[in-house]
Amino acid sequence: MLYLLEQCLNGVQLGMLLFLLAAGLTLIFGIMDLVNLAHGSLYMLGAYFAATFAALTDSFLAGIGLGLLATLVAGMVLEVIAIRPLYGRDYLDHVLGTFGLLLFFNELVRLIWGPAGLTLSLPPEMLTAVQVLPGVYYPLYRLVIILATLAVALLLYALVMRTRIGMLIRAGASNREMAGALGVNIKLLYTLVFGLGAALAGFAGMMQAPLSFVQIGMGENILILAFVVIIIGGIGSIRGAFVAAIMVGIIDTIGRAFLPDLMRHFVSYSAGSSAGPALSSMLIYTLMAAVLVFRPEGLFPAAQR
Amino acid sequence: MADALLEIESVSKRFGGVIACDAISLAIPKGELHAIIGPNGAGKTTLIGQLAGEIAADAGRIRFEGRDVTALPTDRRSQLGLARSFQITSLFLDFTVLDNVALAVQAHAGHSFRFWRDARSESELRTPARAALARVGLAGRADVVVSNLSHGEHRQLEIAMALATTPRMLLLDEPMAGMGPDESARMVKTLRELKRELTILLIEHDMEAVFALADRITVLVYGRIIASGTPEAIRANAEVRQAYLGEQEQRHG
Amino acid sequence: MSVRLTPRNALVAGVIAILALVPIYAAVSGNTFMISLFTRIIILAIAAVSLNLIMGFGGMVSFGHAAYLGIGGYAVGILAKEGVNSGLLQWPLAVAASALFAVTVGVLSLRTRGVYFIMITLAFAQMVYYVAIGLDRYGGDDGMTIYKRSQFGTVIDLSNKTVFYYLCLALLLASIYLVWRLVHSRFGMVIQGARSNERRMRAIGFPTYRYKLVCFVFAGMLCGLAGALLANHTDFISPALMHWTRSGDLIVMAVLGGMGTVFGPVIGAVALLVLEEVLSGITQYSQIILGPLFLLVVLFARGGIDGLLVGGRYG
Secondary structure (H helix, E strand, C coil): CHHHHHHHHHHHHHHHHHHHHHHHHHHHHHHHCCCCCCHHHHHHHHHHHHHHHHHHHCCHHHHHHHHHHHHHHHHHHHHHHHHHHHCCCCHHHHHHHHHHHHHHHHHHHHHHHCCCCECCCCCHHHHCEEEEECCEEEEHHHHHHHHHHHHHHHHHHHHHHHCHHHHHHHHHHHCHHHHHHCCCCHHHHHHHHHHHHHHHHHHHHHHHCCCCCECCCHHHHHHHHHHHHHHHHCCCCHHHHHHHHHHHHHHHHHHHHHHHHHHHHHCCHHHHHHHHHHHHHHHHHHHHHHHHHHCCCCCCCCCCC | CCCEEEEEEEEEEEECCEEEEEEEEEEEECCCEEEEECCCCCCHHHHHHHHHCCCCCCEEEEEECCEECCCCCHHHHHHHCEEEECCCCCCCCCCEHHHHHHHHHHHCCCCCCCCCCCHHHCHHHHHHHHHHHHHHCCHHHCCCEHHHCCHHHHHHHHHHHHHHCCCCEEEEECCCCCCCHHHHHHHHHHHHHHHCCCEEEEECCCHHHHHHHCCEEEEEECCEEEEEECHHHHHHCHHHHHHHHHHHHHHCC | CCCCCCHHHHHHHHHHHHHHHHHHHHHHHCCCHHHHHHHHHHHHHHHHHHHHHHHHHCCCCCCCCHHHHHHHHHHHHHHHHCCCCEHHHHHHHHHHHHHHHHHHHHHHHCCCCHHHHHHHHHHHHHHHHHHHHHCHHHCHHHCEECCCCCECCCCCCCCCHHHHHHHHHHHHHHHHHHHHHHHHCHHHHHHHHHHHHHHHHHHCCCCHHHHHHHHHHHHHHHHHHHHHHHHHHHCEECHHHHCHHHHHHHHHHHHHHCCCCCCHHHHHHHHHHHHHHHHHHHCCCHHHHHHHHHHHHHHHCCCHHHHHHHCCCCC
């Protein structure tokens, strides 16, 4: 029972990271109508920046802060140089162009940081467990991830729904020409939105780093999960991304935790150990397939454009 | 009407808060050229969309040749003989004129699960295609890539494609849109010839053409029919003049 | 049908000639690496041609095409591991398994519009990738060696590099011819029309969905065959074969060569893989050049090499 609770929390935590990635993707798609396969590269860059700055300043928090700044800047520069020419073209062009960028970034990272990867260690204060319920302990850092992402989600919500900039973002989404005609600097807006998306992705990457690794290509697998989240949640919808991300995170984690055991009741031990994770990942895609069949616009479709 | 080819029964459509079509009922007998006129936003294109099967009606029934087609998809309706041209030109731009029409012929020449023979060499497809082109006056442009045609030629091609599907009824959505006086005159001539063998539902803004061609006219304003009858009756109708024709006269000074 | 000497035709003839002569050059110069490199190029060219059938001609951008390379390869590998070495059993099964997967993905994704379709095909391919990782018995993440190539009795010996090379070349030429006929047939007209203007196709009476599905399955089957060939070529299969970024490589080949023709992807495959070889001889960071190069191609030479020669449909 305790194990189940722990896994649920892990699922929520994974969901939070997925949300960060998916929110950026869906924002960029919703507002600029751009499919960005290089989003995983920004996730990777975030982790690399944070690890580098943390090592330089000997401070985890400084690493995160500086890393976020660096990713934001990198994102905006990328937008101006390479993404702008892609606006207005068809999706195949986006996909191809950003794929080229993905290849480029993997190699660039290898050039600058070498093939071995980096580590980002937590400060000792974070290496404890916290009592979430009587008798139930959960790693502090994972809790921090959940809370930090929730804070980001709320900030995002406030930004998009309550501020003038958010209004501009929504106006840009619903009617580009009008917003442009009204004097909104669309170019600048797009650059900022892309930067925001990049920062969200980078944040996810650096949050994830102490739990696993910082290495080349680290964004490629999780990017696909982020796409699945968007499909399930509805392209263009941040609320949908949030709900779908939690769902996917929990299903994936619980699946990985319990399916191997379940399988082992039916098949041999080793087959169960390997079939388990495979089946749990199939669960996600089965869910996506189900959404496609019964509700192809997603669970919370954004308003039609 | 017993011999109505197309029966539109109380067809309605709303988009969010806007009622595009409000309980529209109309019966079009075989052989008639029926024009639908009305100011922009009156719901004319939405109506054609529902008749053609692209938009699902919220309420009402559509019957073609006595058969209820309300739930049928677009391609099935075309197979039944209901052809449609588009208001905003919708063609295969990177193909030649002849290829475009031949595709329309092909759609009605049995199934297309034929994987070997070069379709462009099939006279079964090319001959009727050339015939359709000849009827609209585009025979000489058969081998031109469509993106190189003039706007007026695009509109003619739209008609040719609809014809190539051997329809029993044509739904024409502003065929003369954007045409100059010469081109319009030619289109009117074409339509007058087609009128002899096909039933036509025509949406148009060009009043000269409408009054020259239509057997009956229906006036649509804000999604509702405000008048329906012979051209003379419509011309004399005060409400219509006020709502629509008056506008037109003002515009033409 | 007359064949004129245009730059495009000259390039096609030239490439075929080069491909035909590679083993002879290798025999003469002693450079057997060339045979290996070009066998790989030919096999991936078959895969790229199959992708271009749905992508260039059908407008269905599938980011999951590498899955079929994996399915075909694993069919051969799994059967070999279980003692079934006959190519007459392995290869048809590879193709059949690919067809089955294609039908499933096609049914679920072909009713969706552009960007969804891209993401969905990507997701399903990744699913197959994870399944392969989970196949402990067949190597899992590390992959599995294939100890015996597909057996065809005394008819043909695939372990002979040159023989295998010419078999692959023959299959490539046959594929190109088949796809070429397909694209110009009635079926091909429907597929191309649906790419050009699907709304129009339905308006004139075509139930486009079923044609697109059949086309999608054909492409999957052909790529599955390429997968079987690839497994034989490398004597090894692993999940990495079908990671979604490998699908990207196939797309790059098709675009680079030119999506508007049947032969374009072959040119693309040759160009890309040769370029990669050359670059990796100069620097170990070839993608730093290739990545942006590809972006530039997308932005300025969208018709690929073929487009540059012809100034055609996409150029």
